[in-house]
């Protein structure tokens with residue numbers, strides 16, 4: 001089963017929509033609540049990163065019998081130093097974004113912790129791609 | 137006392153502590169299990185557990201998505217922070233309870249700590 005979502009940069013009030021939709025579907029598929037919660041955390045953080053840091057993104061979700069695979073490709077500033085971005089506490093979020101409670105530099109570590117596989121790649125100046133897998 | 141813990145509802149907690157439900161009061165039937173205090177959304181995403189009460193001074197729409205995805209029992213917005221109507225409507229749509237406390241975070245959490253541990 002495949003689902004597609006468009007994510008708009010800067011659209012904070014819409015952030016979380018894709019994650020909620022996917023969560024609903026996983027519930028209907030009777031996936032274990034613990035696994036669903038992990039996926040929801042990872043998906044939300046990835047979604048918010050596009051909203052907070054990029055211009056726009058496309059999310060593709062593939063649900064198979066034994067796993068979920070999510071790929072988000074965005075157009076944006078990209079990430080110069082992936083290793084640094086992965087460190088807890090590192091953030092380039094603007095003051096405005098921080099005031100809303102984003103920018104703790106915990107999103108990417110949250111994704112890492114809640115997924116079985118995570119691949120982050122970027123071309124600085126063009127965009128970022130994140131691929132994650134969670135096994136059921 | 138054990139019986140009280142097992143059957144404690146948010147409604148009872150709101151009445152006992154003098155909080156105000158901003159979303160539909162008839163939905164305050166969940167049982168809160170402990171609380172988590174943070175104004176950082178990804179901190180809550182990473183560390184809060186289902187059924188917890190989330191105490192925060194954030195009042196914008198994203199708190200609804202966080203509470204819904206984490207299956208938190210309620211958000212307690214402290215310090216008389218204004219929660220706008222579109223946030224309340226979104227919360228009701230997603231079955232998220234929003235409660236207001238007119239006290240600051242420190243007092244609110246103190247009250248909750250004593251109440252939930254009694």
Ligand SMILES: Nc1ncnc2c1ncn2[C@@H]1O[C@H](COP(=O)(O)OP(=O)(O)OP(=O)(O)O)[C@@H](O)[C@H]1O
Nearest residue numbers: 049053085091092102103104105106107108128178
């Ligand atoms: N899609 C993206 N495009 C460009 N930069 C990104 C993207 N995702 C992450 N980053 C960079 O990596 C940093 C760390 O990301 P992470 O999600 O861990 O923290 P944050 O988004 O800054 O804050 P938080 O997630 O805690 O609200 C970001 O501040 C940003 O510099």
Ligand SMILES: [Mg+2]
Nearest residue numbers: 048049107108
């Ligand atoms: Mg982030």
